[in-house]
Amino acid sequence: MIIILAGGKSTRMGQEKPILKVADKQMLLRVYVETEKVGEVLVAISKNTPKTRELCIREGISFIETPGKGYVQDIQWLLHELGPFVSVSADIPFVKASDFWLIEKAFNGRTSLTGVLPLKLVPKDLHPVVYRGYAIVGLNAVGTEEEEFLELSNPLLALNVNTPEDLKLAERIARLVER
Numbered sequence: 001m002i003i004i005l006a007g008g009k010s011t012r013m014g015q016e017k018p019i020l021k022v023a024d025k026q027m028l029l030r031v032y033v034e035t036e037k038v039g040e041v042l043v044a045i046s047k048n049t050p051k052t053r054e055l056c057i058r059e060g061i062s063f064i065e066t067p068g069k070g071y072v073q074d075i076q077w078l079l080h081e082l083g084p085f086v087s088v089s090a091d092i093p094f095v096k097a098s099d100f101w102l103i104e105k106a107f108n109g110r111t112s113l114t115g116v117l118p119l120k121l122v123p124k125d126l127h128p129v130v131y132r133g134y135a136i137v138g139l140n141a142v143g144t145e146e147e148e149f150l151e152l153s154n155p156l157l158a159l160n161v162n163t164p165e166d167l168k169l170a171e172r173i174a175r176l177v178e179r
Helices: 026-035 050-059 071-082 097-106 163-176
Strands: 002-005 041-045 063-065 085-089 110-118 134-142 147-149
Touching: 002 026, 002 071, 002 097, 002 110, 026 041, 026 050, 026 085, 026 097, 041 050, 041 071, 063 071, 071 085, 071 134, 085 097, 097 134, 097 147, 134 147
Parallel strands: 002 041, 002 085, 041 063, 110 147
Antiparallel strands: 085 134, 110 134
16 A cells, blocks of 8 residues: 655645645645556545645545644554555655555565665755765655665655745756656
């Protein structure tokens, strides 16, 4: 199962990120189209994202409502309720089905996997979270045991839309790569 995480407060953006558009398509729908190619998909929403709920209902997308207390708490709640799963943030507009195939192939259902990019693959205009020499991306496998890094190769996974500037950059990239 793939769960699209779309229940955050979006404090830096000031509005619900999953419904914001990149190249005339809401980010949630961009991610959903790619996840749907791989398997069963569920969108995790919360009380923080009523417009995202409306979008899911309008588009016929299955969703589950989390407590909405924070990222870690919601991940733990989802793991308790649903068991191991692959997760992706709704604000990674350039994730591809091939990225999901890679993480699903590596996931044994127990060991958690954190998707990472070698820094040499990160485009210079992007400023991802860096940990232990890797860019952390919002594509993970959530299991019940220890965590390992999984190196991915799609450089655009490093773009996590958190601010209005990130959204503008995503628009520019979409115009270049989606002609």
